[in-house]
Each structure stands twice: as structure tokens, then as C-alpha cells.
Amino acid sequence: MRQMIRPWRHVFKLDPDRVLGDKELAAVCQSGTDAIIVGGSTGVTYENTVSLLARIRKYDLPCVLEISDLEAAVPGFDLYMIPMVLNTDDTSWILGHHRRAIERFGSLIPWELLLTEGYIVLNSDSSVARLTGADCSLDAAGAGAYAQIADKLMNLPVVYLEYSGRYGDLEIVREVREVVEHSQLFYGGGITGAEEAMHVAALCDTVVVGNIIYSNVEEALLTVQAVRDTPQIDW
Numbered sequence: 001m002r003q004m005i006r007p008w009r010h011v012f013k014l015d016p017d018r019v020l021g022d023k024e025l026a027a028v029c030q031s032g033t034d035a036i037i038v039g040g041s042t043g044v045t046y047e048n049t050v051s052l053l054a055r056i057r058k059y060d061l062p063c064v065l066e067i068s069d070l071e072a073a074v075p076g077f078d079l080y081m082i083p084m085v086l087n088t089d090d091t092s093w094i095l096g097h098h099r100r101a102i103e104r105f106g107s108l109i110p111w112e113l114l115l116t117e118g119y120i121v122l123n124s125d126s127s128v129a130r131l132t133g134a135d136c137s138l139d140a141a142g143a144g145a146y147a148q149i150a151d152k153l154m155n156l157p158v159v160y161l162e163y164s165g166r167y168g169d170l171e172i173v174r175e176v177r178e179v180v181e182h183s184q185l186f187y188g189g190g191i192t193g194a195e196e197a198m199h200v201a202a203l204c205d206t207v208v209v210g211n212i213i214y215s216n217v218e219e220a221l222l223t224v225q226a227v228r229d230t231p232q233i234d235w
């Protein structure tokens with residue numbers, strides 16, 4: 001599964017709890033993005049996840065479920081991304097929900113389709129930060145330390161810098177880039193157009209674009225080519 005995501009430079013994240021018209025969904029899925037991640041931190045249900053998956057399946061691109069709620073673990077995705085929020089004292093978001101999921105689903109879990117993401121949540125004003133009690137006061141050194149835990153101690157396939165709803169601090173992104181050697185570095189948060197996308201594309205392996213799809217789909221679409229045209233800085 002690491003190989004499957006390795007070439008991904010740009011992905012769109014669609015939230016089952018939000019409304020997107022058929023025309024907009026078609027444009028997003030046919031934009032040339034590398035994959036669709038289905039996920040959100042609140043209001044995700046089995047029903048709205050099934051419904052969104054069925055709509056995305058009309059298009060020929062990988063579709064991944066980022067599991068945030070056990071009740072919404074829907075079969076039929078190409079891949080399952082499992083977040084662990086590293087910068088919280090509430091261990092239920094690192095291990096607790098995961099333990100319960102394994103107890104509940106047992107042999108039904110398609111382990112070969114799972115990828116773990118070491119989340120570092122950095123926007124204190126986001127639903128995901130409130131939900132998980134993340135410590136968003138980290139400076140570059142603190143974020144870099146968590147990134148090394150994911151990359152070097154836990155050997156996680158993905159480090160996810162999550163600024164959901166707000167554009168990130170590029171000094172922190174740069175510090176994390178410098179220390180992550182093996183994990184694939186995902187960045188998501190507050191990208192509202194091509195220029196912002198290019199700045200993070202230079203530093204990160206994979207750029208995630210979410211909310212702007214719902215408020216300005218034209219701008220969201222421009223981020224695809226912008227990321228494609230941006231070479232990564234060689235570290």
C-alpha cells in the first residue's frame with residue numbers, strides 16, 4: 001500500500017457530511033488529481049459515506065476512506081487510512097478507538113489495505129483539534145519532534161501535517177520536511193488557491209485540498225496543475 005500512495009502529489013478530501021453537486025463532483029474527480037480521500041472529523045455516518053463512495057465510483061481514480069468513526073467503516077474502498085493523533089494527551093485518539101475497532105471488526109479487517117497516518121494537528125480552531133484535544137501550541141522543534149516519532153520510532157508510512165481550515169506556518173512545514181526521511185509527508189489545511197498549493201507542494205510529498213472545494217470549486221481545481229508543476233525541493 002505504501003507503493004500505491006507513493007506517487008500521489010495532489011489529493012482532494014471530500015467530506016461525507018457536506019453537500020457537493022454532481023457537476024462539481026465530476027469536475028473534482030476528472031481534474032487529474034491522484035486520488036480522493038473521503039473523510040471528516042464530525043458528522044460522518046455509514047449512510048453518508050456509502051452514498052459518497054457510490055457517487056465517486058463512477059470515476060476512474062483511487063478512493064480512500066480515512067476512518068474517523070467506527071460506525072462509518074464502509075467496505076469497498078481501495079484503501080483505508082487510519083489516523084493516530086500524536087500531539088494529544090488523550091490516548092483514545094492514538095490507540096483507544098483503534099483497539100475498539102480491532103475488537104469489533106476482528107477478522108473482517110482488510111489489513112493489507114490499511115495505512116497508518118501519524119497526525120500532527122496544528123490549527124487549534126479546527127473541529128479535529130477540539131475533538132481530539134490536540135496541543136496546537138507546538139513550535140517548529142516540537143512539531144519536528146513528533147514527526148520524528150512517527151518517522152523514526154514508529155516507522156509510520158504517513159506523517160500528516162494537519163492545519164484543517166487554516167493555512168499552515170511554512171517554518172513549521174519546513175522543519176518537519178527536514179527531519180522526515182522515510183514517511184510520506186502529507187500536508188492539508190487552508191489551501192484556497194494555486195499559489196498556496198505551490199508553496200506547500202515544494203516542501204511536502206502530498207498536498208491535500210478540502211474545504212475550498214465547497215466554497216470555490218474553480219479555485220480548488222486550479223490547485224491540481226499547480227501542484228503537478230511544482231518540483232519538490234531536494235533535501
Ligand SMILES: CC(C)=CCC/C(C)=C/CC/C(C)=C/CC/C(C)=C/CC/C(C)=C/CC/C(C)=C/CC/C(C)=C/COP(=O)(O)OP(=O)(O)O
Pocket residue numbers: 015039040041042066067068069070073074075076080082083084085093094097098099101102105108109110114119125126127128131132162164165210211
Ligand atoms: C468492513 C470494514 C471495512 C471493516 C474494517 C474497518 C477497518 C478498516 C478498521 C480498521 C481498524 C482501525 C484501527 C480503525 C480505527 C478506528 C478509529 C475510529 C480511529 C480513530 C481515528 C482518529 C484519530 C480520529 C480523529 C479525527 C481525525 C484525525 C479525523 C481525520 C480526518 C480529518 C482530520 C478531517 C478534517 O476534519 P474536517 O471535518 O474537515 O474539519 P473542519 O470541520 O475543521 O473542516
Ligand SMILES: O=P(O)(O)OC[C@@H](O)CO
Pocket residue numbers: 013162163164165166187188189190191208209210211212
Ligand atoms: O479542508 P482544508 O482546510 O483544505 O484541509 C484539508 C485536510 O487536511 C482536512 O483534513
Ligand SMILES: [Mg+2]
Pocket residue numbers: 015040164210211
Ligand atoms: Mg473540512
